[in-house]
Amino acid sequence: MDELYLDNIDEYVNDHNKIVTYKWLSLTLGVHVNTAKQMLYHYLDHKRKESSAQLHATYLVSGKFVDNGQASHKVSVVREEQLEDFKAKMSLIVSVHVYSVQKALLKDSGPLYSVDYDAVKDNLRNCSKFSAISCPSAVPMSSVELQQAREIQRASAPEPEHKKPGMNGNVVNGTSKPPAKPQKGIMGMFASKPAPKNQDSSKDGKSEQKEDAPVVDVPKSKPAAKVNPMMNFFGNQTKKPEKPVKEEKEEAAQSSTTAAVEERQQHQSSQSQKRQEAAAVEQPKVSKKDSGSKTKRIEDSDSEEEQMEKKKRRRIRKPEPDSSDEDVIPDSPQPVEKKERSPSPKKAAEPVSHSHGNSEAKTRKRRRVLKSRTFVDEEGCIVTEKGYESESYSESEDNSKTAKQAPKDPAPAKPPSHKQEEKKSQKKSALSANKGGKQASIMGFFQKK
Amino acid sequence: MTTLTRQDLNFGQVVADILCEFLEVAIHLILYVREVYPSGIFQKRKKYNVPVQMSCHPELNQYIQDTLHCIKPLIEKNDAEKVVVVIMDKERHPVERFVFEISQPPLLSISSDTLLSHVEQLLRAFILKISVCDAVLNNNPPGCSFSVLVHTRDAATRNMEKVQVIKDFPWIVADEQEVHMQEPRLIPLKTMTSDLVKMQLYVEERAQKT
Numbered sequence: 001m002d003e004l005y006l007d008n009i010d011e012y013v014n015d016h017n018k019i020v021t022y023k024w025l026s027l028t029l030g031v032h033v034n035t036a037k038q039m040l041y042h043y044l045d046h047k048r049k050e051s052s053a054q055l056h057a058t059y060l061v062s063g064k065f066v067d068n069g070q071a072s073h074k075v076s077v078v079r080e081e082q083l084e085d086f087k088a089k090m091s092l093i094v095s096v097h098v099y100s101v102q103k104a105l106l107k108d109s110g111p112l113y114s115v116d117y118d119a120v121k122d123n124l125r126n127c128s129k130f131s132a133i134s135c136p137s138a139v140p141m142s143s144v145e146l147q148q149a150r151e152i153q154r155a156s157a158p159e160p161e162h163k164k165p166g167m168n169g170n171v172v173n174g175t176s177k178p179p180a181k182p183q184k185g186i187m188g189m190f191a192s193k194p195a196p197k198n199q200d201s202s203k204d205g206k207s208e209q210k211e212d213a214p215v216v217d218v219p220k221s222k223p224a225a226k227v228n229p230m231m232n233f234f235g236n237q238t239k240k241p242e243k244p245v246k247e248e249k250e251e252a253a254q255s256s257t258t259a260a261v262e263e264r265q266q267h268q269s270s271q272s273q274k275r276q277e278a279a280a281v282e283q284p285k286v287s288k289k290d291s292g293s294k295t296k297r298i299e300d301s302d303s304e305e306e307q308m309e310k311k312k313r314r315r316i317r318k319p320e321p322d323s324s325d326e327d328v329i330p331d332s333p334q335p336v337e338k339k340e341r342s343p344s345p346k347k348a349a350e351p352v353s354h355s356h357g358n359s360e361a362k363t364r365k366r367r368r369v370l371k372s373r374t375f376v377d378e379e380g381c382i383v384t385e386k387g388y389e390s391e392s393y394s395e396s397e398d399n400s401k402t403a404k405q406a407p408k409d410p411a412p413a414k415p416p417s418h419k420q421e422e423k424k425s426q427k428k429s430a431l432s433a434n435k436g437g438k439q440a441s442i443m444g445f446f447q448k449k
Numbered sequence: 450m451t452t453l454t455r456q457d458l459n460f461g462q463v464v465a466d467i468l469c470e471f472l473e474v475a476i477h478l479i480l481y482v483r484e485v486y487p488s489g490i491f492q493k494r495k496k497y498n499v500p501v502q503m504s505c506h507p508e509l510n511q512y513i514q515d516t517l518h519c520i521k522p523l524i525e526k527n528d529a530e531k532v533v534v535v536i537m538d539k540e541r542h543p544v545e546r547f548v549f550e551i552s553q554p555p556l557l558s559i560s561s562d563t564l565l566s567h568v569e570q571l572l573r574a575f576i577l578k579i580s581v582c583d584a585v586l587n588n589n590p591p592g593c594s595f596s597v598l599v600h601t602r603d604a605a606t607r608n609m610e611k612v613q614v615i616k617d618f619p620w621i622v623a624d625e626q627e628v629h630m631q632e633p634r635l636i637p638l639k640t641m642t643s644d645l646v647k648m649q650l651y652v653e654e655r656a657q658k659t
Binding site for chain 1: 493573577580582
């Protein structure tokens with residue numbers, strides 16, 4: 001590694017007054033992210049020794065954090081001044097590296113995001129080129145596959161939306177503090193799980209929705225012992241019933257993996273099996289100082305997780321016996337929706353019939369209706385006569401909807417009157433109710449139904 | 450590919466809208482970064498897909514909006530040469546001036562769909578630059594206030610004085626005291642050139658602030 005990079009960084013920081021993040025540096029210089037991190041560290045070291053212009057730096061710290069007996073994996077971007085303090089609070093530090101170097105003292109973390117935004121956008125296709133996170137089986141789909149995937153996603157779009165309110169509602173009730181960050185889309189689903197704590201001691205972690213969604217964000221490197229929980233996790237996502245999630249599984253990046261994986265629900269389970277194996281293999285290979293995910297997530301207790309898992313499982317189990325065939329996925333929203341719909345029509349039916357019965361019992365009136373009677377007179381001719389007849393009816397029968405439902409209902413509450421008469425009057429009132437509505441225009445014939 | 454001239458008011462309105470939106474965000478950001486107001490009143494919001502700090506204080510917001518509302522007609526007609534955000538100390542002497550020099554090319558061509566996203570990218574860069582400007586500037590003394598000045602071409606403000614764009618929000622010719630700054634140091638921040646508008650942002654800073 002030649003020493004030119006020091007001058008480069010110097011130029012960016014001092015002359016251009018830029019914020020140099022490791023990601024931006026790696027994309028600009030075309031080096032691996034770990035190299036970029038080391039470059040920044042050396043530069044910082046160098047400059048500090050020279051004690052020239054004042055430089056500020058931010059660090060990314062990730063590790064285990066125990067808060068009131070709840071363990072979680074925390075990833076944070078912290079200012080240099082708060083670094084030691086923050087490190088002391090963590091029970092186990094997995095990685096610490098320089099996140100950015102700049103001349104200005106940043107008051108908030110907004111610019112850090114802006115810096116990377118354009119760089120990533122420009123390199124959207126290959127923003128993971130220099131990344132330490134990689135998955136060999138994650139290849140971009142061909143356009144044909146992309147089309148299919150889009151159609152399937154449209155069909156399954158109602159399902160995740162059902163999930164979101166459920167999960168959010170469930171967990172937000174459980175968390176102590178509402179998250180301060182805006183909940184966007186899929187990340188919102190998982191950001192609701194963690195309530196951001198200790199925000200005072202560190203800069204805001206960023207919940208970014210990077211456009212590099214195609215990259216599967218494999219969670220941070222953990223010792224190989226944790227590979228199994230990760231595989232379990234992936235297995236869960238590929239619609240297999242799983243045992244309750246263990247505590248170690250509460251890894252920060254699982255939310256992003258779920259997000260990434262959920263986007264590919266349409267993939268075959270075999271593919272995801274491969275993926276999880278590849279991911280498992282990748283885990284020990286990934287170096288300690290990998291880029292990881294920048295979202296700051298704090299997991300809550302097991303019970304809430306289990307609840308969520310159950311919810312996930314409930315919905316996922318339905319298509320599970322059918323294997324993860326692509327055709328099944330359109331079905332999955334339907335059983336869910338049917339379940340939810342079926343109680344409601346029943347409920348609707350009950351009050352209707354109830355009111356039907358009630359009104360029949362209470363407001364039975366007689367009215368005069370123009371009716372035509374057909375009969376055979378003395379000479380044996382069939383005569384049709386129109387005349388007014390008084391007929392008993394009830395208010396609810398005016399409503400054509402209830403009238404329709406009344407014949408459908410097997411046993412509505414029968415009023416104390418002739419059964420026959422009631423049937424007749426029901427049928428006729430149905431007819432009259434239909435006619436009693438708007439006058440049908442000739443165009444009604446041509447209306448689409 | 451359409452080529453529009455300055456007379457096409459629709460296009461002028463588009464540019465004015467974009468610029469006024471940007472200026473609003475920029476002014477809020479300047480107030481936040483230069484600590485003119487305590488940071489508690491600011492709230493993180495999103496603009497151009499990046500987080501920015503905007504104030505929640507209703508009167509401040511209303512003041513800024515009214516100011517820009519009056520500036521908008523000037524920008525539409527390309528009469529506004531510079532929009533200056535002046536930060537003054539307690540004695541109303543300017544300490545810092547953020548100058549947005551705006552010029553619009555006479556012939557505009559809306560050539561491609563990426564024009565607006567390109568402009569958005571450039572504006573994002575402006576916002577980023579404002580966020581880090583405190584590296585090159587000295588700290589301001591406490592108790593500062595701000596005001597917005599507009600430098601116009603010719604005598605366009607004559608109309609402004611006659612016709613109050615917003616009631617009870619008059620614009621007056623600025624005092625010499627407010628405009629003139631002792632021993633200014635010029636620090637350029639950012640320049641952008643696009644088909645729609647050319648803008649330059651620099652800061653004039655007084656050599657001795659306290």
